[in-house]
Amino acid sequence: MSEDSLRAVGVEKRFAGPGGAEVVALAGVELELDGGRHVCVMGPSGSGKTTLLRILAGLEAHDAGQLFIGARRIDDLPAERRPTRTVFQTPALFPHLSVLDNVTFVDRLRSTTGPKPGPGVARELLAGLGLDPASFAERSVDALSGGERQRVALARALYRAPPWLLLDEPLSALDRSRRAELRRALAQLRADAGVGMVHVTHDAADALALADTLVCMVGGRILASGPPDLLYRRPPDLETARLLGELSAVPDPRSRGFLRPEQLRIVAAAEGRVAARLKARVCAGPLWEHTLEVAGLPAPITVARAAPWEGPDACGLQWDEDAVLDIS
Numbered sequence: 001m002s003e004d005s006l007r008a009v010g011v012e013k014r015f016a017g018p019g020g021a022e023v024v025a026l027a028g029v030e031l032e033l034d035g036g037r038h039v040c041v042m043g044p045s046g047s048g049k050t051t052l053l054r055i056l057a058g059l060e061a062h063d064a065g066q067l068f069i070g071a072r073r074i075d076d077l078p079a080e081r082r083p084t085r086t087v088f089q090t091p092a093l094f095p096h097l098s099v100l101d102n103v104t105f106v107d108r109l110r111s112t113t114g115p116k117p118g119p120g121v122a123r124e125l126l127a128g129l130g131l132d133p134a135s136f137a138e139r140s141v142d143a144l145s146g147g148e149r150q151r152v153a154l155a156r157a158l159y160r161a162p163p164w165l166l167l168d169e170p171l172s173a174l175d176r177s178r179r180a181e182l183r184r185a186l187a188q189l190r191a192d193a194g195v196g197m198v199h200v201t202h203d204a205a206d207a208l209a210l211a212d213t214l215v216c217m218v219g220g221r222i223l224a225s226g227p228p229d230l231l232y233r234r235p236p237d238l239e240t241a242r243l244l245g246e247l248s249a250v251p252d253p254r255s256r257g258f259l260r261p262e263q264l265r266i267v268a269a270a271e272g273r274v275a276a277r278l279k280a281r282v283c284a285g286p287l288w289e290h291t292l293e294v295a296g297l298p299a300p301i302t303v304a305r306a307a308p309w310e311g312p313d314a315c316g317l318q319w320d321e322d323a324v325l326d327i328s
């Protein structure tokens with residue numbers, strides 16, 4: 001473990017729920033993350049992602065457990081003294097200051113020591129996040145769109161970045177193309193700055209594109225963690241597999257296991273391992289989703305391919321045996 005590693009040991013959190021019932025938001029969370037990593041935390045709604053982030057940030061008290069960065073215990077430090085900085089879904093900027101003054105705000109704090117990187121670095125960060133400093137630096141943040149405000153908040157977090165940034169759905173308010181653009185910028189800036197990020201997201205595409213470590217949470221627990229492509233291709237269980245993408249049962253009543261929709265191939269009827277019938281197809285962004293029926297199977301099968309199937313509706317399905325996920 002590096003000196004900036006982030007560790008959570010047995011972290012628990014309960015809230016008072018409706019009617020006096022107790023809600024277990026975190027049930028013994030154990031985490032060990034190397035410094036400088038982009039860690040995406042995914043999970044269904046209510047699985048405890050935001051609670052975990054708020055506890056790491058010091059914005060919420062935990063009921064039990066310990067938090068460390070390197071060898072240093074941080075859970076007894078107030079939020080402003082933790083080596084973390086948080087970016088929320090809706091950025092909180094200083095309303096009457098310019099973009100540049102927001103980014104460099106930390107330099108104004110008396111408690112901040114050490115060299116000041118200065119406006120040049122702030123301008124580079126803005127440029128890296130797609131905000132041309134020539135037209136944005138002196139603007140008031142009140143005159144920015146939601147997406148632009150979010151970029152300013154990210155630039156501010158990256159300016160004099162502490163060892164860990166805590167990001168709560170920072171891309172969720174952006175439209176699709178801005179999101180993809182900001183995803184790339186964030187990946188580049190993180191690589192340049194070497195700062196660690198714990199990034200809560202609902203979006204499997206964000207998580208698979210950005211994370212070098214993916215943490216899957218369910219019911220206040222860590223269900224699985226590891227490299228995202230490995231968790232996607234070889235998930236340890238069905239819950240993790242479903243969290244990261246769609247699954248089809250192997251379309252053969254005599255077999256068991258699951259396949260990702262893009263691992264199934266629609267072929268001519270004579271070439272299929274099983275016969276199938278095309279029922280519908282829709283364009284779902286970069287891939288076309290096809291719905292097929294297979295005799296003897298209770299549910300339709302989904303197949304994703306780059307181009308729509310133009311052959312006859314009566315067709316066949318093929319797949320490679322080593323792509324089958326044997327999980328339950």
Ligand SMILES: Nc1ncnc2c1ncn2[C@@H]1O[C@H](COP(=O)(O)OP(=O)(O)OP(=O)(O)O)[C@@H](O)[C@H]1O
Binds near residue numbers: 047049
């Ligand atoms: N302040 C609170 N008071 C009572 N219950 C809370 C409070 N904050 C969170 N909870 C409950 O704790 C559980 C975990 O909530 P949390 O917001 O951490 O989940 P999440 O995974 O971030 O969800 P989402 O993806 O919907 O934001 C939920 O059952 C939630 O209702």
